[in-house]
Amino acid sequence: MPPFRVLYLDMNSFFASVEQHLDPALRGRPVAITAVDSDAGACVAASYEAKAYGVKTGTRVADARRMCPGIVFRPSRHRLYVRFNLAIADVLDRHAELTHIRSVDEFQLALSGDAQSLDGAAELVARLKATVAAEVGPCLRFSAGLGPNHLLAKIAGKLEKPNGFQWLSVENMPDRIAHLALDDLPGISRAMKDRLMRAGVYDVPQLCQLDPRHARLIWRSVEGERFVRMLQGMDIPLTATQRGGFGNSKILSPEYRDPRRAYMVGRWLVEKATARLRRDGRVAGRFSLTVSMLAGSVWSRGVSCFPTQDSAFFLRLHRALWKALWRNGRPGQVIAVGVQLGDVSLLAERQGDLLKPLGPSEKTRGEQVSAAVDQINARFGDGAIRYGINAPHPGFFERG
Template identity: 30%
Template sequence: MSAPAQPDRFHFLHIDLNSFFASVEQQLHPEYRGRPLAVVPTMADTTSCIAASYEAKALGIKTGTQVGEAKKICPDIILIAGNHAEYARYSHEIAKAVELACPVSHTPSIDEMVCELIGREQEPPRARKIALEIKQSIYKNVGEALRCSIGMAPNRYLAKIASDMQKPDGLIGLLPSQLPRAIAHLDLRDLPGVGARTEVRLHAKNITTMEQLLALDRNGMHKLWDSVWGDRLYHWLRGADSGDDGAPVSSGVQKTLGHSHVLGPEHRSHEGSWAVAHKLLHKAAMRLRMEKFYTNSLTVTIRFALTKEQTERIKSKRHTSGIKHSGWAMEARFRECQDTLTLLEALRGVWAQRPQGPDFAKPFFVGVTLRNLIPEDEHQPELFADPNNRADLSVTMDKLNLKYGHTTLHFAGMLPARESAPTRIAFTQIPVQYGVDYM
């Protein structure tokens, strides 16, 4: 017996801010509107564009295009070093503007928002009216250069798909009665969660088109993905809301916290990379306390640039900058803590065990991640008080750094990298302002 037909209603709106970083720059600088523009992490030809305006996209310049290549395509392209503080501010302002039309239920990233519709809001005409009000509210209350595409669908997975189907400034709805034929023309890569590697796996199993994927029954989808993900995807693509829609809202318990940095040429040495790692830990430890966590695990990741000769005998990967490299990572476990000195001791212990020798002489990337985060209210206090008052020292440092800047007071080891590794643009989370700086 077949399942009863679902009513033609929209349960979710997915708002995707179009070319967000580039649009913010065009909002801030009216003289850049209508011109090819790209946002870059640093002013170097070897780095890659992290956002491009629609004028640049029309020329073939997109996210990931190397800056040097973008200049060849368009010698007059405007290049702007990304400003995370402005993007975070605009993201907050846009969220406020959206809230004037409909409550925001979830923020998947800095340039995406989700609204859950209730009651008669789910009726297609009313849902469309709300979507148009959201667009108008952003235009009126935040800026005329900021546009968004909105997807309307019975579940969040389809709403995200719909938001990508018409850009810029699109509005697409996918109703249960139209599914799955309404998405049969899409590419497999248009499905959230299907990247290059997954596409290769699907091709190896003779699934090369969306029509072939949609022709599978539930058991076929389960076998294709070899997991319950296939069962869920089968239902989502047909409009069902299973309660786990492919982009689950966080439980609220954060698991990791950290920072990473591609080293400048002046720091691509053992001494320079240590100073940068020290600064990354300084920032992570301060965030740990600001966000009220303890940790008992620290992981260090280092990537080493390789010469052409070295790549012939060492397994390597290619960074987005074009650098071929090898990688190394190691974890340290210790008692629960949140003070910088204890974490620094763990960092020193791991650092002493990093690989050394000619093949590891040029570190170009360092990452420091704090894992197994424990909320303060779940932390078990030590039986004996800290004899060195490490916690009090960290609290005192935080007070000064919040007031005057995050690098005002620090340990000497990070001095050579004091101005390095600034807070960069965040894609999956919105930077938070602590004191006078963002992190």
């Protein structure tokens, strides 16, 4: 069996578990975390006791109350969860090499020595579980995934919840994950799933057996080749210069769920994502919009473009995609909005365009304006200058 190099830890019902740890009266009871203290609000996290009744992220508070009599609601406390995240990270780093804090509830560790074997890794996981329980809290449990690279380790970490431990390698792939849908895999959006299916890739075994060069064509990026090679067990490290995209998504509070208000939140998300793109000195050649309806349906579309970092340009693409969504009639209430800037590369490596005309790595007029806006906002505060009307929706329940 090839050596295992990565251990991925996924905390189980992290927000609810923190609340149960701090209030022993909540232990063993169904708990849901909410962004808004209202029956019209939605659950953004749930304990496993609540999940057993069907309560999950996005479930309306009123529905959760009906589905799970006796459920306890607690408001989100972002700073508190971050403090527990850091406490767990400290434990992990004392027992292994903590290489990445992937999110508030996910951690990635590099393995060496005996821990690269299955038995050695199992011993390490047991030690970490015991230490986290003893030093941070017995309610704080995690599922662990083991793999030869970070992708397989992360997938393995999702296979057994709660408090599980699974591994993936060339020895048990792709059979071990053949039951998963394509978009169950991290990094496969609904739009990418549609693209794969149009290319004749209908399930996970077919994806695992895909020629990596074909994957590059489907993704329209080297990231497709990297993704398939990792599924096939190759150790391809994460590097800062190979970021796949910049994006933000937001679970909307009730007052923002009208589609017109959700559209304005989307404009704000575009401004945030493009500002981050420029801070990293990058350009994006694809823009995608995802709109999730309260009724359960999801609409997602993307469009390719000349690589740019111009906020006004991406806002025009954002508007065009919303128009496409409205084409068949006014959408219903919106529960979440997400924007994604993909096909990312360095501005310094962008080729020129004779038709504009534009020299290699030279900024367009729109990009120069965007950079000036960044400078003013850095001096006078975010939002001092905006690209027209938007609807800021600050809060913890966003990604990006």
